[in-house]
Amino acid sequence: MVNGYQPAQAAALDRDCMTLSRHVLQQLQSFGPEAQDLSALMNRIALAGKLIARRLTHAGLMEDALGFTGRTNVQGEDVKRMDVFANDVFISVFKQSGLVCRLASEEMEKPYYIPENCPVGRYTLLYDPIDGSSNVDINLNVGSIFAIRQQTGDDVDQSAADLLQDGHEQIAAGYILYGPSTVLVYSMGYGVHAFTLDPSLGEFILSSENIRIPEHGPTYSVNEGNFWQWEDSIRDFIRYVHRHDGYSARYSGALVGDFHRILMQGGVFLYPGTVKKPEGKLRLLYETAPLAYLAEQAGGRASTGTQPILQVVPDKLHARTPLVIGSSDDVALVESFISERQREAEAELAASQS
Ligand SMILES: O=C(COP(=O)(O)O)[C@@H](O)[C@H](O)[C@H](O)COP(=O)(O)O
Numbered sequence: 001m002v003n004g005y006q007p008a009q010a011a012a013l014d015r016d017c018m019t020l021s022r023h024v025l026q027q028l029q030s031f032g033p034e035a036q037d038l039s040a041l042m043n044r045i046a047l048a049g050k051l052i053a054r055r056l057t058h059a060g061l062m063e064d065a066l067g068f069t070g071r072t073n074v075q076g077e078d079v080k081r082m083d084v085f086a087n088d089v090f091i092s093v094f095k096q097s098g099l100v101c102r103l104a105s106e107e108m109e110k111p112y113y114i115p116e117n118c119p120v121g122r123y124t125l126l127y128d129p130i131d132g133s134s135n136v137d138i139n140l141n142v143g144s145i146f147a148i149r150q151q152t153g154d155d156v157d158q159s160a161a162d163l164l165q166d167g168h169e170q171i172a173a174g175y176i177l178y179g180p181s182t183v184l185v186y187s188m189g190y191g192v193h194a195f196t197l198d199p200s201l202g203e204f205i206l207s208s209e210n211i212r213i214p215e216h217g218p219t220y221s222v223n224e225g226n227f228w229q230w231e232d233s234i235r236d237f238i239r240y241v242h243r244h245d246g247y248s249a250r251y252s253g254a255l256v257g258d259f260h261r262i263l264m265q266g267g268v269f270l271y272p273g274t275v276k277k278p279e280g281k282l283r284l285l286y287e288t289a290p291l292a293y294l295a296e297q298a299g300g301r302a303s304t305g306t307q308p309i310l311q312v313v314p315d316k317l318h319a320r321t322p323l324v325i326g327s328s329d330d331v332a333l334v335e336s337f338i339s340e341r342q343r344e345a346e347a348e349l350a351a352s353q354s
């Protein structure tokens with residue numbers, strides 16, 4: 001018995017007290033101003049997650065929550081009402097917060113500036129407000145992806161050129177998965193941790209600490225509908241898994257959901273380039289780089305197929321990269337098929353020139 005409580009009660013209380021903001025301070029081992037800012041920043045992201053989760057929960061009962069807006073975004077994709085709502089939620093929670101100077105999102109051609117925050121909070125939030133939008137109208141899992149970067153320079157011309165740096169510049173990254181429960185996963189460079197939203201408390205409570213991706217897992221996750229648009233090397237890999245025992249295909253149509261499975265259970269997610277889109281579909285700054293940061297923090301890997309995602313320097317805000325992410329052995333296996341085909345192509349070229 002501890003202070004009048006039974007051990008089980010004390011353990012449950014301890015668990016319920018490990019909120020996200022407390023965890024961030026514990027991770028940074030500081031109560032200094034920077035740690036307080038990052039803790040508050042994560043708390044605002046969590047608030048955005050709660051607001052989006054609440055709307056998703058009731059969306060089917062609301063007049064104007066589901067469906068398309070009739071507009072296309074900077075990527076040329078049809079925008080859904082939930083994309084707009086979630087994009088605006090992130091902006092609202094950071095207005096007058098003193099925490100974030102700029103927000104850059106999939107849904108906005110240019111960053112959204114909050115100059116009144118800049119003297120204090122020189123951070124930029126990069127985010128994909130709703131990932132897996134095609135799932136929204138059919139009540140399947142979707143997510144939000146985020147990364148935090150420190151602003152370098154004053155960005156006086158509002159070109160956001162300082163954001164065009166590699167993924168090692170991220171100081172935190174994570175996602176919120178809106179599934180049967182709402183789960184927030186984040187890393188600040190000290191491992192990967194998951195928090196589950198307890199609706200009765202309205203708080204994200206620590207549910208898995210120091211998550212490690214198994215070195216190999218059974219899942220391969222890819223849209224095989226693109227089979228004939230891929231390079232031969234990707235088809236080689238898919239044929240390999242078809243011919244070997246122990247693999248299962250899992251693909252939910254939302255990167256966050258598919259990555260979450262792989263983070264917890266191992267395996268590999270691929271979104272390779274296609275003939276139509278050689279760089280693939282996924283955007284670096286607010287999709288592939290944040291998830292790569294998490295994968296590496298959890299002992300896994302993330303690659304374009306030929307280069308670590310975290311080394312890729314984007315040439316523009318909405319730049320895309322191919323993605324191979326997950327268990328280290330499985331990512332290496334995909335890379336080996338790619339390098340094999342490259343060697344063959346180089347040998348053929350050399351032979352034709354000799
Ligand atoms: O890029 C994604 C969606 O992002 P978005 O909803 O546009 O933020 C991914 O979640 C993909 O939608 C997902 O991997 C499925 O892609 P497809 O196989 O349908 O192309």
Ligand SMILES: [Mg+2]
Binds near residue numbers: 128
């Ligand atoms: Mg997305």
Ligand SMILES: [Mg+2]
Binds near residue numbers: 106128131132
């Ligand atoms: Mg999106």
